[in-house]
Amino acid sequence: xxxxADFAARLRAILVTLAAEGVIGHLPDLSRVxxxxxxxxxxxxxxxxxxxALAKDLGMKPRDLAExxxxxxxxxxxxxxASIAGPxxxxxxxxxxxxxxxxxxxxxxxxxxxxxxxxxxxWVNVEYVSxxxxxxxHVGHCRGAVFGDALARLLEFSGEPVTRxxxxxxxxxxxxxxxxxxxxxxxxxxxxxxxxxxxxxxPGDYLKPVGEALxxxxxxxxxxxxxxxxxxxxxxxxxxxxMTMIRADLAQLGIRHDVFxxxxxxxxxxxxxxxxxxxxxxxxLIYVGRLAPPKGQLPEDWEDREQTLFRATxxxxxxxxxxxxxxxxxxxxxxxVAYFRSKFERGFNEMVFVMGADHGGYVKRLEAVGKALxxxxxxxxxxxxxxxxxxxxxxxxxxxxxxxxxxxLRDVVDEVGRDAVRFMMLFRSNDAVLDFDxxxxxxxxxxxxVFYVQMAxxxxxxxxxxxxxAHGELPDSINxxxxxxxxxxxxxxxxxxWPRIVEQAAASxxxxxxxxxLHELASDLHSHWNRGKDSPDLRxxxxxxxxxxxxxxxxxxxxxxxxxxxxGILGVSAPDEMR
RNA sequence: GUCCCGGUAGCUCAGCAGGAUAGAGCAACGGUUUCCUAAACCGUAGGUCACAGGUUCGAAUCCUGUCCGGGACGCCA
Numbered sequence: 136x137x138x139x140a141d142f143a144a145r146l147r148a149i150l151v152t153l154a155a156e157g158v159i160g161h162l163p164d165l166s167r168v169x170x171x172x173x174x175x176x177x178x179x180x181x182x183x184x185x186x187x188a189l190a191k192d193l194g195m196k197p198r199d200l201a202e203x204x205x206x207x208x209x210x211x212x213x214x215x216x217a218s219i220a221g222p223x224x225x226x227x228x229x230x231x232x233x234x235x236x237x238x239x240x241x242x243x244x245x246x247x248x249x250x251x252x253x254x255x256x257x258w259v260n261v262e263y264v265s266x267x268x269x270x271x272x273h274v275g276h277c278r279g280a281v282f283g284d285a286l287a288r289l290l291e292f293s294g295e296p297v298t299r300x301x302x303x304x305x306x307x308x309x310x311x312x313x314x315x316x317x318x319x320x321x322x323x324x325x326x327x328x329x330x331x332x333x334x335x336x337x338p339g340d341y342l343k344p345v346g347e348a349l350x351x352x353x354x355x356x357x358x359x360x361x362x363x364x365x366x367x368x369x370x371x372x373x374x375x376x377x378m379t380m381i382r383a384d385l386a387q388l389g390i391r392h393d394v395f396x397x398x399x400x401x402x403x404x405x406x407x408x409x410x411x412x413x414x415x416x417x418x419x420l421i422y423v424g425r426l427a428p429p430k431g432q433l434p435e436d437w438e439d440r441e442q443t444l445f446r447a448t449x450x451x452x453x454x455x456x457x458x459x460x461x462x463x464x465x466x467x468x469x470x471x472v473a474y475f476r477s478k479f480e481r482g483f484n485e486m487v488f489v490m491g492a493d494h495g496g497y498v499k500r501l502e503a504v505g506k507a508l509x510x511x512x513x514x515x516x517x518x519x520x521x522x523x524x525x526x527x528x529x530x531x532x533x534x535x536x537x538x539x540x541x542x543x544l545r546d547v548v549d550e551v552g553r554d555a556v557r558f559m560m561l562f563r564s565n566d567a568v569l570d571f572d573x574x575x576x577x578x579x580x581x582x583x584x585v586f587y588v589q590m591a592x593x594x595x596x597x598x599x600x601x602x603x604x605a606h607g608e609l610p611d612s613i614n615x616x617x618x619x620x621x622x623x624x625x626x627x628x629x630x631x632x633w634p635r636i637v638e639q640a641a642a643s644x645x646x647x648x649x650x651x652x653l654h655e656l657a658s659d660l661h662s663h664w665n666r667g668k669d670s671p672d673l674r675x676x677x678x679x680x681x682x683x684x685x686x687x688x689x690x691x692x693x694x695x696x697x698x699x700x701x702x703g704i705l706g707v708s709a710p711d712e713m714r
Numbered sequence: 715g716u717c718c719c720g721g722u723a724g725c726u727c728a729g730c731a732g733g734a735u736a737g738a739g740c741a742a743c744g745g746u747u748u749c750c751u752a753a754a755c756c757g758u759a760g761g762u763c764a765c766a767g768g769u770u771c772g773a774a775u776c777c778u779g780u781c782c783g784g785g786a787c788g789c790c791a
Contacts, residue, residue, distance in 0.1 A: 167732090174734070184733060187771070197771075221734040222771065267791070307791045398791090426788055430715030434788080442788070453717060453787085460789045467791050495718040496786045521719070522785085563727075566719055568784075570726080580753065582740070594752065601751085643731090651728065655738080668750060676751080713752075 137249075137634035138237065142181055142227070143170040149207040150185075158203050163192045172632070179218070179226040180234075180628065186223040197223030234624060235615040237631040241693045248693075249634040249700060253294035260478050261287045263489035264385065264392070265302040268377040269313045270339055272384040272544035275491070278520045278569065280544075281560040281706070283489035284390045285646040286518065288704045293641035298483070299392045302474060305374050306398040307467065313337060313377070314370035318357075320346025321369065325355055345376045387548050388556065389706045401473040408465050411473040411508070412458060420446045420507055426454065445472070450503035468500065475504045478513075485514045487644070492521045492566075518644055520565045526572040551576045554707045558585040561650045561705050579713075581661075584654050589710055591657035592702065594664065595695035596711045598675050602688050606681045609688055617686040620673060622663040626690060629659050633697045637704075646705065653701040660694055 136144070146168070153159045168189065173182035186201035193200060201219045208225065209217035213233040218226050241248045263283020266276045287297045304310075316337040323329045324346040332338040349357065349372060357365040378395065385391065401407040415421050424444055428437050444455040445468075458469040478486050488501060498517045505515035525532035525542065532542075548556055555576045562584050563569045581587050602609075618624070633652070640648035667674035675687040699709045 169731095169733090171733095174729095174736080178734075182734085187733075190771080224734065226734095304791055309791060429787055437788080440789085444788095455788095457788055462789085464789095466789070470791095492719065492785055494786080498718070519719075519785095567727075568720075584739085586753095590752075597752075647728090651738090658738085662755095664751070665755060668747095668755075671751095674751065 137638070138229075138631055139170050139172070139181065139635050142183075143168070145211065146170060146183060146185060146204070146208070149204060150189075152207065153203055159193050159195070159200070161193075163189045165189075173224075173226060178220065178224075179216070179228040181227040181229065183225050183227075184223075186219075186225060190223065201225050231619065231624060232616070234627050234631065235618060238615055238618075238627045238690060238693055239613075241630055241633075241696070242689055245696060246700060248696060249637045250292055251294050251634070251638060253296075257295040257485065258483050259290055259295050259297045259485045259487060260300055260481075260483040261290070261297055261487045261489065262300045262302055263287075263487075264381075264390070265304070266381060267304050267309060268374045268381065269309055269337060270377065271341055271380055274523060274525065274542045274544060274547055277388075277544050277547065277556065278523050278560050278565075279489050279491055280385065280388060280390055281557050282518065282520050282565050282646065283487075284388075285557070285561055285649075285705050286487065286489065286644060288706060289637075289641050289646050289649065292700070292704050293637060295641070298394060300394040300396055300478075301392040303374070303378065303395055303397050303399075304467075306402055306470065310370055310374055311366065313373050314366050315362075317342050317345050317349070317373040318365065318369050321349040322346075322358060324350045325358060341380065342373075345373055348372070348376065384544050387545060388553055396474065396477070398470050398474070401470050401477070402465070407473040407477060408469050411476045412469065414476070415445060415472070415507065418507070420449065421458070422446065424455070426457070445503075445507075447500050447503040447507075450506040452499040452503040456500050456503075471501070472504050472508070475501070475515075476508050479509050484512060485516065488515070488517045490517060490519055492519045495519055516644060518565060521568045523560075523569045523571050526570055526574075528574045529572065532573070554589065555585045557705060558588070558650065558707050561646050562654075564645065564647050584650075585707070586713075587661075588653045588657045588698065588702070589707070590713055591660045592695060592698045592709045593711060593713045594660065595691050595698065598691050599688060599695070602676050602684060605676055605678065606684050609685060609692065613685050613689045614682055615686050615689060617683045618690060622659075622666055622673065623687070623690060626659050626663055626694060629656050630690075630693045630697055633700075649701050649704050653698060653705075656694065656697060656701075 147165060150159065150162060150165070154162045165185075168183065168185045170181055170183045173179060183204075185204055186197045190197040190200050198219065201223045205217040205219055205225045208214055208227060213229055215228045215230045217228075220226055244250075261283055263286075264272075264276060264280045266272055272280070284299070287299050290297045312335065316332070319329050319332065319336065320342045323343070349369065352372070353368075357368065403409075412421065422444055423441050425439060425441055426444070428434070428439070440461070442457045443459040444457055447456045448454065456468050457466055458472070460466055475486065486505065488497075490497065498519070501517060502515045505513055551573060559571060559576050560569070575583060576585070577583075579586055581590075618627070633656075636648060636652045640646060663673070664675075675684070675691055677684045677687075702709045
């Protein structure tokens with residue numbers, strides 16, 4: 136239990152006591168009561184709004200209630216002072232001893248520090264990337280990939296079991312286009328001059344090796360078959376080749392998935408889609424009808440006709456959604472329904488979808504599917520990532536989409552490195568547009584947050600290495616009461632804040648909070664370090680004072696383990712030294 | 715026309731399950747330093763939280779409306 140939760144519990148106990156003593160009439164609803172760090176540190180270490188939040192319910196004046204609470208809290212051995220401020224805040228300052236104990240606890244917990252107890256009630260499915268298997272990953276996929284991976288790591292760290300899933304869109308018309316494109320490369324590999332790649336096919340060179348592999352496997356046997364014969368064969372091999380490439384791209388970013396789920400596997404007579412539609416039909420959620428055309432400008436090819444529709448509007452969507460195309464085959468959405476059902480039947484009770492902002496229109500229909508099929512038993516959360524704008528030295532970096540001229544994810548990682556890509560993608564709220572400047576991201580200065588945070592970690596490691604030379608290994612028992620400098624105590628408090636940051640980041644599904652916290656922690660470390668320049672008696676390693684050195688190294692070690700944990704959640708390396 | 719996201723310091727952005735005098739980095743300004751433990755440090759200034767209503771003890775945060783920017787809107791996946 137972290138410091139703030141700890142004191143929330145103590146506060147609750149105090150209210151129980153006050154009720155027993157008759158000071159307050161009853162034990163009120165505490166859901167609006169918070170114990171949190173005050174915005175202004177001069178107000179103390181903790182603040183609670185309890186008196187203001189509960190005054191009305193208890194029929195008391197906030198200040199009177201605050202008096203009663205502050206008196207009890209002030210008697211707590213860990214509380215140095217309890218005061219009342221403003222309209223009824225109770226501000227607490229905790230004893231230095233209490234904070235030093237938190238430091239000792241952090242060191243005892245080691246890499247588990249900040250990790251809440253595992254939850255047995257959660258089983259989360261995080262679906263992310265799910266790029267179409269028609270080519271290499273490009274930068275547009277990057278943010279969602281990194282975000283999804285970091286979110287999965289964050290939830291895992293928070294004790295929620297996570298399965299990482301990739302949905303392969305291997306059933307639509309575009310994988311047929313892929314197959315035809317590859318077939319051309321196959322004929323090319325057989326020695327034919329295929330000339331320009333026709334409009335509408337994928338022109339990229341990356342398909343050449345796939346054509347060559349087909350020759351190696353089939354010789355010229357496919358060449359004279361009708362398309363009906365060769366297409367499924369070529370398609371299967373092409374998709375497999377694309378997925379191999381995509382996995383390699385992802386691996387380069389440090390991303391892996393537990394499950395690769397094939398959309399195609401849902402199709403077929405009596406298959407998962409049929410079953411899902413049948414289930415919806417049984418619940419009366421499917422009908423045949425007409426949709427009103429969208430207001431505003433009418434699509435040119437709009438044709439008013441009857442469709443098989445899912446009653447998404449019964450579950451909060453704006454419009455009912457079609458399940459069948461005009462040729463009678465299922466829509467992409469129909470497969471989505473079956474896919475959700477698969478996840479639900481596999482036991483997940485939270486489905487997280489990480490998507491680009493251009494998929495914002497999908498949120499309501501996915502939520503509707505979730506409600507319809509799980510009866511509210513599964514939570515659907517959609518995390519949208521806004522787009523990334525590329526810059527080079529401040530100049531917008533245009534990429535031409537035609538002729539396969541796009542910036543691949545591989546290009547970006549090759550140029551700036553995995554750590555820089557990942558950290559920068561996470562150093563922004565995911566629903567804000569992100570500017571990514573190649574020059575700034577590799578800059579080796581404190582202006583670059585990646586460098587700044589990694590530098591802080593490297594600094595802890597070099598300090599610990601040097602300390603071992605000077606004083607040998609850290610002993611098991613350390614006298615932390617020697618830590619009394621304001622900068623040291625501030626660092627301790629920052630370290631002690633870590634578990635709460637993890638809790639909030641996980642609850643809000645916002646890994647960027649981890650990145651911002653790490654930047655602050657690094658800043659506190661650097662700034663304390665710099666104080667040692669002017670005041671040598673504040674340096675971590677004190678040649679003539681091993682006991683003080685040990686205490687300070689304990690603090691350095693705690694900072695290091697939190698930095699390492701945090702960077703681990705972001706999937707960014709914690710280097711022992713900067714090169 | 716409808717829906718989603720954003721609008722906070724000159725710039726880039728945090729903060730938003732309601733809390734006190736709204737924060738950080740950069741830029742600006744002023745000073746210190748050229749040392750060293752790892753790529754200088756300290757300080758100052760800078761705000762109608764887009765706008766208007768509402769909810770309440772209290773709103774950047776929640777609700778309604780408006781404006782601006784971005785995205786999306788049956789049979790593509």
